[in-house]
Amino acid sequence: MAHLRxxxxxxxxxxxxxxxxxxxxxxRTLSIxxxxxxxxxxxxxxxxxxxxxxxxxxxxxxxxxxxELSNVAMHVRKLVGTKHPLLNTARGFVYDSKHNLQMRGLVxxxxxxxxxxSSTTPDALLPDMxxxxxxxxxxxxxxxxxxxxxxxxxxxxxxLKDWTFSDGPLKEMQFGNKMAILSGDFLLANACTGLAxxxxxxxxxxxxxxxxxxxxxxxxxNSSSTEEGSLSLASWEDQTFxxxxxxxxxxxxxxxELARHNTEAQMLAYQYGKHLALGHTLNLDxxxxxxxxxxxxxxxxxxxxxxxxxxIVGPERWLHQLQQSQSTTKQTDYSKLQRLIKTExxxxxxxxxxSYHGNKALEAIRLxxxxxxxxxxxxxxxxxxKF
Amino acid sequence: xxxxxxxxxxxxxxxxxxxxxxWTGRTGAAAEEGLYEAxxxxxxRPVRNAVRPNSFTRYRNRFLYPTPRICCCRIHSDTKLKxxxxxxxxxxxxxxxxxxxxxxxxxxxxxxxxxxxxxxxxAFRPMIVVLMARACNIHSNRQGDLLPAQRxxxxxxxxxxxxxxxxxxxxxxxxxxxxxxTINEVWGERKAILAGDFILSAASMxxxxxxxxxxxxxxxxxxxxxxxxxxxxxxxxxxxxxRFKHYLEKTFKKTASLIANSCKAVSILVNSDPEVHxxxxxxxxxxxxxxxxxxxxxxxxxCANHLGKPSAADLKLGxxxxxxxxxxxxxxxxxxxIMRRFGSDGDVDRAWRYVLQSDxxxxxxxxxxxxCQEAIRQISRLRPxxxxxxxxxxxxxxxxRDK
Numbered sequence: 001m002a003h004l005r006x007x008x009x010x011x012x013x014x015x016x017x018x019x020x021x022x023x024x025x026x027x028r029t030l031s032i033x034x035x036x037x038x039x040x041x042x043x044x045x046x047x048x049x050x051x052x053x054x055x056x057x058x059x060x061x062x063x064x065x066x067x068e069l070s071n072v073a074m075h076v077r078k079l080v081g082t083k084h085p086l087l088n089t090a091r092g093f094v095y096d097s098k099h100n101l102q103m104r105g106l107v108x109x110x111x112x113x114x115x116x117x118s119s120t121t122p123d124a125l126l127p128d129m130x131x132x133x134x135x136x137x138x139x140x141x142x143x144x145x146x147x148x149x150x151x152x153x154x155x156x157x158x159x160l161k162d163w164t165f166s167d168g169p170l171k172e173m174q175f176g177n178k179m180a181i182l183s184g185d186f187l188l189a190n191a192c193t194g195l196a197x198x199x200x201x202x203x204x205x206x207x208x209x210x211x212x213x214x215x216x217x218x219x220x221x222n223s224s225s226t227e228e229g230s231l232s233l234a235s236w237e238d239q240t241f242x243x244x245x246x247x248x249x250x251x252x253x254x255x256x257e258l259a260r261h262n263t264e265a266q267m268l269a270y271q272y273g274k275h276l277a278l279g280h281t282l283n284l285d286x287x288x289x290x291x292x293x294x295x296x297x298x299x300x301x302x303x304x305x306x307x308x309x310x311x312i313v314g315p316e317r318w319l320h321q322l323q324q325s326q327s328t329t330k331q332t333d334y335s336k337l338q339r340l341i342k343t344e345x346x347x348x349x350x351x352x353x354x355s356y357h358g359n360k361a362l363e364a365i366r367l368x369x370x371x372x373x374x375x376x377x378x379x380x381x382x383x384x385x386k387f
Numbered sequence: 388x389x390x391x392x393x394x395x396x397x398x399x400x401x402x403x404x405x406x407x408x409x410w411t412g413r414t415g416a417a418a419e420e421g422l423y424e425a426x427x428x429x430x431x432r433p434v435r436n437a438v439r440p441n442s443f444t445r446y447r448n449r450f451l452y453p454t455p456r457i458c459c460c461r462i463h464s465d466t467k468l469k470x471x472x473x474x475x476x477x478x479x480x481x482x483x484x485x486x487x488x489x490x491x492x493x494x495x496x497x498x499x500x501x502x503x504x505x506x507x508x509x510a511f512r513p514m515i516v517v518l519m520a521r522a523c524n525i526h527s528n529r530q531g532d533l534l535p536a537q538r539x540x541x542x543x544x545x546x547x548x549x550x551x552x553x554x555x556x557x558x559x560x561x562x563x564x565x566x567x568x569t570i571n572e573v574w575g576e577r578k579a580i581l582a583g584d585f586i587l588s589a590a591s592m593x594x595x596x597x598x599x600x601x602x603x604x605x606x607x608x609x610x611x612x613x614x615x616x617x618x619x620x621x622x623x624x625x626x627x628x629x630r631f632k633h634y635l636e637k638t639f640k641k642t643a644s645l646i647a648n649s650c651k652a653v654s655i656l657v658n659s660d661p662e663v664h665x666x667x668x669x670x671x672x673x674x675x676x677x678x679x680x681x682x683x684x685x686x687x688x689x690c691a692n693h694l695g696k697p698s699a700a701d702l703k704l705g706x707x708x709x710x711x712x713x714x715x716x717x718x719x720x721x722x723x724x725i726m727r728r729f730g731s732d733g734d735v736d737r738a739w740r741y742v743l744q745s746d747x748x749x750x751x752x753x754x755x756x757x758x759c760q761e762a763i764r765q766i767s768r769l770r771p772x773x774x775x776x777x778x779x780x781x782x783x784x785x786x787x788r789d790k
Contacts (some may be wrong), residue, residue: 068618154584157557159575177576178558182617185554189611192591196600196607200688204603205595212492212588219496219581 002149021077044383045106048376050193052109053131062145063190071181082168084176085156086183104148107276107380111269112137112255114365114374120260132373136258143194143207150187150213151181151214157219168173203254210250217243221302238306243272249273256387272377273365279357279384282350289338289347295336298334304353309346351387358385407583469782471777476518477531479541486542499570499582500589503549507565512548512609513541515646515674515781519667520653521774522766529660536597543606544649548592551613553583558617560702602652602680609648616640620706623726630725631712635676642682643675666768670778673762678785680755683708684748687739689789702735709754711738714747752786759786 063069072090079087113132128135157180163170188211196202221243241249252273256266285303299306310318324335339346361381368374483504490500520537523531553570555561557579562572571579587610594606619637623628639647650671654664686701687710701708704726708716715721718741722732742748759782765779 068615071618071621074730154580157580159577159579161575174560181554181558181580182614184620185614186618188587189614192607193604193609195591196604199600201595201598201600201603208588208591208595212585215581215585215588216492216496219585220493311496348425370398 013062017182019105041383042385044376044379046378047109048106051131051376052106052113052133052370063187066186068186069183072179075179079168079172079176079179080173082176083166084158084168084173084180086153086176086180089152089156091181098333103280104251105145107248107273107377108144108251108255108376109133109138110373110380111252112141113271113375114257114368114371115261115265115269116369116371118265134259136200136254138202139194139198140207140251140255140258143191144247146187146191146194147207147211147214147247150184150191150337151218153187155182155218156180167218184199198257198258204256206250206254206257210247213242213246213250217246229234231311233311234310236304237278240278240281240304245274245277248277265368266339268364268367272361272381275357276384277331278334279354279361279381282354282357283384283387286347286350286354286387289342289361296326297338299338304350305341305347307346309344309351312344312346324338355385388784405733419538455641468719468774469533471781474774474777475514478517478538482510482513482542482545486546489546489593490543490586491589492585495574496578496582496585499574499578500586502567502570502582503552503565504545505557505567506548508545510545511678512544512646515671515778516541516649516653518774518778518781519670520648520657521773522778523654523663523667524657524771525774526663526770529657529693532619534656535732536602536656538596539593540602540606540649540652540656543594544645545591546586546593546643547606547609550583550586550590553579553586554619557583559700591601595658599656601655602661605652605655606646609645611639612644614646616642623707623728625726627712627715630707634707634709634712638676638679639672642674642679646675647671647766648679663769667763669765670762673758673765674785677755677762677782680709680751680758681785681788684710684751684755685789686710687742687748699735699739702729702738709751710745710747712741712747713750714738714742714745717741717745717747755786759783 065149076086107165112134115373116132117129157177158167158173160170160173160177163173169172191211192208196205198204217239220239230367249270250273252269253266256269263271269273282304285300285304288297288299289305291297311359321337321340322332325333325340327333361384362378365374365377365381392481403500417630443708483506486504487501490504492496492500517533517538520533524532524534524537553563556564556569557571557576560571561569563569569579570582574582583632589616594603597603616639619633619640622633624633647668648671650667655665658664683701686698686708702711705723707728711721715725721738721741724731724738727733727734729738762782764777769775
């Protein structure tokens with residue numbers, strides 16, 4: 001009972017934090033997922049959640065309720081009014097839970113269920129399965145979410161040398177960094193111990209390599225704008241795979257390994273995860289370009305339509321267009337830039353590529369035997385191709 | 388003035404100044420198995436007597452002959468004591484080169500990851516791990532030769548250590564480390580954190596490739612302890628008794644857990660006897676705590692730049708380490724300063740002076756000696772070997788190091 005009460009208190013801390021976060025006008029938002037996903041997507045996801053038995057957020061919940069992270073939550077309030085990214089990430093823990101934040105875990109669970117027990121599984125192990133999913137696979141799904149969340153947090157570490165007065169007091173930005181480092185490390189450490197408990201060193205190796213991929217992907221995010229020479233479609237795909245695809249692909253593969261499925265099943269699961277993640281990223285990147293033009297949206301210059309546009313027009317014209325859409329105060333007029341980008345094929349190329357990856361994901365999942373879980377995974381892949 | 392945390396007096400009259408208290412806090416992997424209750428040496432104000440070291444000089448040969456009631460305690464009489472460093476030299480050759488081979492990444496990230504594996508580190512952890520591995524191998528009726536997996540553990544221990552240093556430097560805002568500009572200072576905080584994460588992921592992959600679930604589990608515990616230790620460092624305890632316990636627990640998690648669990652891992656790889664694992668773990672745990680206690684002393688006694696970091700660095704970070712906690716018993720004025728984490732003007736200087744006026748430094752050194760004695764008692768339960776004796780000698784080096 002007392003334990004329950006502490007839990008409730010801790011939950012209250014987080015939800016209060018979420019409210020505080022929404023008041024601040026944090027600018028450096030981590031727009032990994034836009035909150036404007038199509039309602040279709042939300043429906044697909046909530047339908048799918050019913051199939052896997054219970055929602056996937058339990059591991060994250062356990063971490064959120066730990067003394068360590070509750071402490072961070074108390075401290076993060078000090079950041080209100082600053083532009084430290086941790087504030088928005090923390091808000092996301094609570095608010096974005098129905099928006100994709102747990103998407104990876106859900107896909108891992110559906111994939112586990114779609115594949116079912118392997119033919120070599122002794123019957124004695126079958127009763128362990130809940131809703132057709134092994135406990136180890138549920139743990140894996142949670143670990144995947146932990147790792148993903150850890151990097152949402154570590155992505156938001158600020159270089160203090162770039163600090164400007166408008167960010168908020170330097171001391172608080174330092175403090176924000178400290179909290180971000182510690183909470184990210186805490187989530188990663190929990191992922192490490194969770195992995196060890198799976199008692200499968202192949203899975204440990206696979207997921208550790210996914211962490212390495214993710215680091216490399218995040219490390220090189222926002223760097224292609226400076227290295228114009230290395231810009232290409234292939235390098236965009238490689239980079240996006242590392243930062244957005246590797247974790248899902250390798251977690252899907254690991255879910256097969258945990259059920260002792262053969263290499264072929266593992267590769268299919270990997271392919272599904274990879275292509276779904278790439279399709280999903282492209283879909284999100286396209287969102288700002290598909291809305292009505294009256295609604296000015298800020299978009300990343302690293303997003304797929306912009307990168308493809310830059311490849312089409314070449315570096316000189318791109319530079320010219322950038323200058324064109326900048327006012328005298330060096331502020332970028334995004335609606336103007338958007339109009340310029342829309343005159344070329346970058347947007348449609350990105351849409352085509354999105355369909356390509358969505359279809360590749362469908363192809364992979366359709367090689368699994370038909371089931372409710374498989375249909376859910378097909379629906380998710382199809383939703384990724386809809387705008 | 389009797390300290391409030393006294394539990395019962397040590398039976399050994401020689402150990403004046405200390406009582407043993409049973410600390411029921413869970414410590415690491417061993418506690419998980421319910422094998423023992425961690426015994427922590429909790430200091431009380433010393434009775435000024437002959438046993439108390441009267442200067443900072445450490446005794447050269449004090450620990451070479453542990454008490455005779457322990458079996459296998461005699462040092463090989465026919466072998467000359469070998470320097471631990473020269474014993475492992477061959478095994479640790481190319482250690483850094485091999486670590487760098489594990490850090491596969493592109494361009495700039497690679498440079499960040501390799502930055503501290505420049506061969507200029509002490510490789511203190513790999514050295515203990517290799518000696519422990521060889522000592523356990525001989526104990527287990529094998530040749531002393533190192534197994535490849537044991538050498539991997541030596542590399543992994545150094546990698547985990549380095550990854551945590553990189554993150555600590557960002558958290559503490561340090562600008563130099565081992566006489567080098569820190570990664571965060573050169574490349575910025577964001578990239579430094581990612582480099583630390585990358586080193587950890589490479590270590591985790593290497594660990595998995597050993598293919599032993601028990602070993603994976605033991606070293607994953609280290610990663611969790613490191614973070615929990617860092618969290619513990621955020622808070623101060625009001626109660627003096629709790630404060631010391633908190634300090635020792637933090638010291639275990641931040642420093643000793645890595646050494647203890649790496650030692651345990653190499654023993655698991657060669658021997659299935661849990662008692663041997665426990666000896667390895669306890670040796671590492673005790674040496675690790677002693678190592679950190681000495682480190683905390685050096686923060687007060689070593690002149691700037693000698694340690695690769697400025698002195699009184701801990702005070703400046705708001706941290707109350709052993710010497711301060713002891714000094715606080717003599718100078719209660721320190722209590723308020725500890726609670727405000729030396730945040731008021733002049734606190735650092737004042738605290739520094741109090742510590743040097745008190746016998747906080749001696750007491751911390753003395754505590755470190757006690758931990759080393761316990762380490763020796765543990766390791767002496769292994770069958771005699773050159774490497775085992777080097778581990779005994781190593782405790783001396785831990786106590787006498789001045790940087």
